[in-house]
Amino acid sequence: MKSHVKVLVVGGGAVGCGIALHLARAGWETLLVERDELTAGSTWHAAGLLPLFNMGYATTHIHDYSVKLYAELEAQTGLNAGFTRCGNLRMAQTDARMDEYMLYSATAETVGIEHEFLSPRQIKDRWPLVRTEDLKGALFHPTDGYINPADVTQAMAKGARMAGAAIERKIQVNAYKWTGSEWIVTCEKLVEKGGNLVGSGETFEIRAEHVVTATGNHAQRTARLLGIKIPAIPVEHQYIVTEPDPALVKWRAEGNPEHPVLRDADAKWYVREERGGWILGPYERNAPARFLYDVPDSFRADLFPLDLERIEEEYMSMIHRIPSSETVGLKDDFNGPICYTPDGNPLVGPAPGLRNMWLAEGFSFGITAAGGVGHYLTQMMVEGEAEIDMASLDPRRYGGWMTTEYAARKNEEAYEHVFILHHPDEEREACRPLRTSPAYDRQKARGAQFGHVNGWERPNYYAPEGFDDHASRSFRRGGWWQYAKEEAEAIRNAAGLIDATAFAKHTVKGPGATAFLDWLTTNKLPKVGRINLTYALTDAGTTRTEYTIVRLAEDSYYLVSAGAWAAYDGDHLVKSAQDFMAAGGGYVGIQDVTTQWGVFALAGPASRDILAKLIRDAQPETALSNKRFPWLSAKQIELGMVPVNAIRVAYTGELGWELHHPIEMQNHLFDRLMEAGEPLGMKLVGARAQNWLRQEKSYRAFGTELGRDATPLEAGLDRFVDLSKDFRGKAAMQDKGIRSMCVTLLIDGPQDADPWGREGIFLDGRKVGRLTSGGYSVAFGKQIGMGYVRPDLAAPGTRLKVRMFRDLWDAEVAEDSPYDPQNARIRVDG
Template identity: 35%
Template sequence: MNKQLPSSAQVVIVGGGVIGCSIAYHLTKLGITDVVLLERRTLTCGTTWHAAGLVPTLRANYNMSMLANYSASLYEQLEAETGQATGFVRNGSLTIATNKERMSELKRGASMAKVAGFPCDVISPDHAKEMWPLLNVDDVVGAIYLPMDGMTSPVDTTQALAKGAKLGGAKIFENCKVLDMKIRDGKAAGVITEHGDIDAEYVVNCAGMWAREFGKKAGVNVPLHAAEHFYVVTENMPDLQHGLPTMRDMDGYCYYKEDAGKMLIGMFEPNAKPWGMNGIPEDFHFDELPEDFDHLEPYLEAAMHRVPKLMETGLQVFFNGPESFTPDDRYHLGEAPELRNYFVAAGFNSVGIQSAGGAGKMLAEWIHKGHAPRDLWDVDIRRNMPFQGTQAYLQERTTETLGLLYETHYPFKQFKTSRGVRRSVLHEQLKAQGAVFGSENGWERANWFANEGQAPEYEYSFGRQNWFDNNKAEHEAVRNSVGVMDQSSFCKYQIEGPDAEKFLNRVCSNNVAVKVGKMVYTQWLNERGGIEADVTVTRLAEDRYLVVSGVACQTRDLDWLRRNKGDHRVVITDVTSAMAVVTVMGPRSRDTLSKLTNADMSHEAFPFATSKEIELHYALVRASRITYVGELGWELYIPTEYAPSVYEAICEAGEEFGIKPYGYHTMNSLRMEKCYRHWGHDITDEDTPLEAGLSFASDFDKEGGFIGKEALLAQKEQGPLKKRFVAFLFENPEPLCYHEEPIYANGKIVGRTTAGMFCHSLGATVAMGYVEHEAGVTKAWIDESQFEIEVECERYSVKPSLRSLYDPAMEKIKC
């Protein structure tokens, strides 16, 4: 390093790969020019330099697709702006399918591409061969072609971003290792480097494979682990056409791209090889890892099957380089919950080049605005739990996550590795009842229950999976008699102190100044009116409340509470592990529980939204009359050690009523019939309660107001809402939809689904989602319009509704 480090900067970025350079570039575009980027060795020397440079535009969902599309557009114009060539070309991409299920996945992606506005053609095997003449299509059943996909030179693109950042005023220092963090008053305050200290208002961790270890220096959890990642390059192939689209054979775990008359073949193989378990060598830069022909042999054989010309072509390069992977194959973005003003952009799972433009823009805007610029929950670093940063968990999960990028992405598909992290105290009882477990935020949860003699395992499909009839039986038990469910994975927070009511009334949109023993359904909003959380609040005492939310939001919810605590005299305690939760739901739930308690469970004595501590069997239990399935029922909050005996007693008491245990898939089908929203899918920080049809859960007249009130009032004043949440019932009972399917009104795309599930009481799939109409999404417009939802490139007529599709008058709940 031959330049003098400044003593201070507004933003310090640690890491000089494509991500760090993109953030620096985008910060300067926003007028934040006091930016310093520090690279321990040389720009791109970690992972970026050996990336394949693919820039596809279609990702797993709409939001991520839009970010990828922005990257492509950015790279296309960078040379004109900076004078630095990027090598970007839009050569398109071709993805083939060799079985019906893969083709279903590709068609669903093609349908979603229409929402995003990308051209995407579903083509025949013969057409695929015309586009890729060396392709063997004997076992191909179909393909999709995306003409706007591209590829770029990773090093040149990074250099162009770096040059653009410097033109905007940013300073870049190579050969400057960051040794430690400076922290003050719970905020990032700068960095300590081998060449001096830099004070900073913001620090951004873009350290790639080193991000986890660097995060630890600030007490920040960045769960990622490096894995060996392979590609080969052939000798010159005279028959290989120039400018071919990138070709993916995901069933063979390989992609193929033309590279200056040669063919580059990359692998995303199952049973990947974690690397760097004992730390990354200090001098690691521009390094390669040893070859492993035995590991790759099955995939090279698959490549020769797919492109027979390879059988007579030699290999010139056998490359192995490390890439970092996260536990769920989604990158980490955003402000760390552990430390204010500390941002992370790392763990890009081999999609760093295609993601860098969009991710850099989003993080720069996040710093600039002080909040996420759009719904980024998929990649928000606050989704992580501390256990996910442990070495053993990451090492085992990494063997799976690399290959999952090319696995068929079935609905309800479960991870196989790093399982059993968090188990309910009822786990073994559920297992004995035939539970088939899924994993959510580390919890093992019963998703469905196998019948006697039925294998307790998934058989995946985009159609009706092997648990469809099990789901129907569980669903009907809850609707017609009684069901019991373990929901111990609920996140539970106790808020207590002299200012508990005042604090929660500021955070919650509804009024929690209620009598002891009353429950309140409410949202937490941001200043823009977007929904940050969807919770129930129970008043336990004058100065004490219990807040309950969904399993995925534990870190995020606690972060929101703590950052809004201010000077309020309250103590916030995570009590998730202290209580098991057993829900008893259905028209015979009262009869079942009454056999185990002397408490009066009648509607008059125990009305809806009431919570009481009662004697149940041998235990003292908090019984809360609330529902997420649309039936009479109670959530029972039980001290953990008493839960097994209470659960056993409930199952015995309910035998005469035909009680059945039910799982999370059934809870989903039940809640979909009631059109109950799910945070993270149906409602996010981009959606307001007015748009989501949840304004009834906001009290605009309560003293002191609430966060987001002014934004909601302003939205009300604008007239009819241009965006609204609508439920749809399919007229045809056959199709199944899940999320991201296009919604049409009068032949025009007006939105996309947020969730879908076959609902047995209604006999067809219910989908929910937001629709937009410039003149206002009024009931009259909805009633006058013809709606369709597209599933696998075929449109189906659906009936819209702004109300619940099952028991809209709530007669079954309040009885």
């Protein structure tokens, strides 16, 4: 066995083998170790489905790559993986479900996933065994299908070996140690004893520059060995196999094609043919999480007892949908662990706090994802970044506040929600509220309808007493829409108060702080008392994160970034500071102060008058004037009894301030602001109205317009990039050139819906780009969106189309910041 390799992959399921295949093909010396046999984890009992349907842009690309790879594996390796391309029919019983499919269609179209819509009559004509009279229609993927999980894993393993990788079985990793340049991985040979795998006492070390963990059900053990948190915990998933169905046997004997994989999403199951019978896989309620801390040594390629009562409703609905299945008996059953994460997306990318340690954990659709994850993770490791933005799957999207209990309960919820309507405005309820700002109860009493960001409760909008947020969710304009519109109008016409406490906040201090930030970020650093918007780049030259930098002193800075990315940003800051100091830079201290400071954003024409009632100053009448408190500056002020670090900036494009305050004083400040603001027309405002307003100003947002697949220059942020200085990623950014451009579109869309930021952009019937954000503009009285198009189509006035609900709607490229392009309202004096 090799003792020194470029990369060690830990875990020999489909995901691990897919990663080993691609790393080996990229030329890296690769060793994979598996504690049992290849496929002994969840791979062996997986149903092998290959669903292309996914609402996420990155995950759709991953699944698409996998399906294309699997179709070629036999030619590449000589092994038949049992790939059956029978198609996938996703049925809808309700209009809302069809709306979901149409939104998905917009995402699929941007990736190039082949699909079509079918009517109930068309379904019945093609597959007469399916009952259709209660259906609204269906979405059909002709390139979808299923594969033998064990065979595809073995085929990828053979491909990895053919490319030079080594694969060793019955090897358990017991310890990881980072030396500063490589990992020393302590391993033990396992032997079978009484049906169990036990340690042989034979230990040895493997040295590897990089390690990838793909340990599946054993992720919690991996987390303990690494000293980190990995919120990947399995949930029971059961499926049953029926005896042959005479009607199906006859159908096939007559020369008819195999049925597509059938999915009745409203009934929460999938069904496919299996040797003349049917496989039924439900996603039922109350499926429990398992192995919260450890997988027992006795649990190998094993299963749990079947719980038929738990899936009775789904079983009866299969009989309803396929009436011929009523008389067939059960042939086999499976109930095994399938890993989940709190949001249902896998964890793919760098491990928090560790160097050259990569995670590939938490795959609920591991067979579908294995090939694509191998491809894109290899790009990240070998080339510095993937060609698509993988931030939505980054393991650092979860912070250290997360516990085992939280992960287990949220993973159970994610399992249950596989077939529950995926409204773009959905807010799942498990484990909430957990992280709350002090003003949470006050806001709730005033009608706040909360969403959650990185565990924080954040008002989405405010509604009257008795309003049901869950019932208001829709793929069109939900019941909340009118309240968000009123909030947006309040900021444009009077004032609004937004709780922005969830913002990520870090301090950067020390003798090396200035040189460090100058190297890390693209813009000039602000002078003391001033602020700048700036960007940190990936080594591939794309946008790593966005910061508002407040310069507190010569070598002291306060950085504000998106609340959803606190751990992601903190990890990057710490690792980058370590790199800087290791290269001879001065000392830099990084501290996460997110939970120390609350934030209220006050914006609107009346915001200065509201603060004037509260400010304590020797000359209160001029304290908030442009001369004493100019735009893009920061000052320490007193509002009533609260010391506030005030920043004159507003994400909504109006006169405004961010009021950063000691979090323990938040309730006092909230009460004083409400007393001062309500007589002047101030309303409490949530995140949805804010999102609309920032698009009217063409303010890019990280995670939508800003990501690891585009540079700041492509995002149209040239004014925040100082090309006269050297900064991390500069040369790579310039080498990228301008492949596409970010634009703001005003859209003449349907009367009852707004874009969600997933839709395709078209010219003459051909796709030329995609939206990344969408909403409604109160200033223009129509839909608005932001997205990327070909550079030649980015000029203001260009007429394009946006796909919404299968129709193309007129859209026009607006000038950047179509609302108040000269920023006169932001700069207004008083």
